[in-house]
Amino acid sequence: EQSPTPAVLKFRPVTTVHLSLPPGYRIESLVDGLEFPAALSATPDGRLLIAEQTTGKVRVFRNGALEAAPWLTVPVSFGQGFVQELGLTGILVDPEFAANGYVYLYYTTAEGDGPRYTTLVRYRDVGGRGAEPKVLLRIDRETERTHVAGGLTFAGGALFVGIGDHENADLAQRLDVVTGKILRIDREGAPLPDNPFIGRSDADPRVYAYGVRNPFGMSADTATGLVYFTDNRDAAGDAVYALEPGTNYGWPVERLALVEPLLVYEKPMGLAGAAFYSRTELPELTGSLLFCSFHFNGMLHWSDVTPG
Numbered sequence: 001e002q003s004p005t006p007a008v009l010k011f012r013p014v015t016t017v018h019l020s021l022p023p024g025y026r027i028e029s030l031v032d033g034l035e036f037p038a039a040l041s042a043t044p045d046g047r048l049l050i051a052e053q054t055t056g057k058v059r060v061f062r063n064g065a066l067e068a069a070p071w072l073t074v075p076v077s078f079g080q081g082f083v084q085e086l087g088l089t090g091i092l093v094d095p096e097f098a099a100n101g102y103v104y105l106y107y108t109t110a111e112g113d114g115p116r117y118t119t120l121v122r123y124r125d126v127g128g129r130g131a132e133p134k135v136l137l138r139i140d141r142e143t144e145r146t147h148v149a150g151g152l153t154f155a156g157g158a159l160f161v162g163i164g165d166h167e168n169a170d171l172a173q174r175l176d177v178v179t180g181k182i183l184r185i186d187r188e189g190a191p192l193p194d195n196p197f198i199g200r201s202d203a204d205p206r207v208y209a210y211g212v213r214n215p216f217g218m219s220a221d222t223a224t225g226l227v228y229f230t231d232n233r234d235a236a237g238d239a240v241y242a243l244e245p246g247t248n249y250g251w252p253v254e255r256l257a258l259v260e261p262l263l264v265y266e267k268p269m270g271l272a273g274a275a276f277y278s279r280t281e282l283p284e285l286t287g288s289l290l291f292c293s294f295h296f297n298g299m300l301h302w303s304d305v306t307p308g
Helices: 169-173 253-258
Strands: 014-018 037-042 048-052 057-062 088-093 102-110 116-126 129-139 149-155 158-163 181-185 207-210 218-220 227-231 239-242 271-277 288-293 299-306
Touching: 048 088, 057 088, 088 149, 102 149, 129 181, 149 227, 158 218, 227 271, 239 271
Parallel strands: 037 088, 149 218, 218 271
Antiparallel strands: 014 299, 037 048, 048 057, 088 102, 102 116, 116 129, 149 158, 158 181, 181 207, 218 227, 227 239, 271 288, 288 299
């Protein structure tokens, strides 16, 4: 099915949208045999860690092959009927991995027969496997099947975490809860001292921006420090944004126009998985943000983004 044409809006960065790859570029299958691969992140020693949403396994792809033994398996929990967006949805290798061995996982789980919750856990690579878990975040808010998000990225030494509204849209406008927010924390899960709502009695100090619905994709331009994220809205308005501190991104939908996106779609696209490409091996893509569409068979979209 053909992707709907996006409406491009002006914002501080100048954006050019592409719905096809440059001449001479192609997409090839790298690995198969995976169960719902929802996110991936690479280690500096050449491993690709792939998060399987429904099994809770972190699979290892190395030297052209998928290893049989997972790096780690976490106990994921789903809703009734069908999986949709729950499970293991976020993974990020720390930019200082060579020194600290940290990998961050974002997933829904439960303790025994208790209620389901969403958690961000930091693990350490020990002997090529995940160990030494440390819980950085726990969201004790049950969600039936959607809107947990799990976009993760580092910028300026801080960890950014995209958290969905957990199917309760009005919470996205409340600063005292973390759902419907983007958090900015350190490697121990603590707020950064220059976060925009530090010192306010009505706000969680970890909150960096609010009014988001389902920010699955997040990535940073390491040269500029600018963070980009995707947000899945309702019937229309799936969008790509530049992240700014203290900003209200307008969800629920009646407040959608508070911030103009870099890119907004007229039909639901299910935007997921974002990666800013700053390397030069693929020169036509240098300086581009790449992201996927869940609703259109994983179709890859990409944009040239130049800070203004």
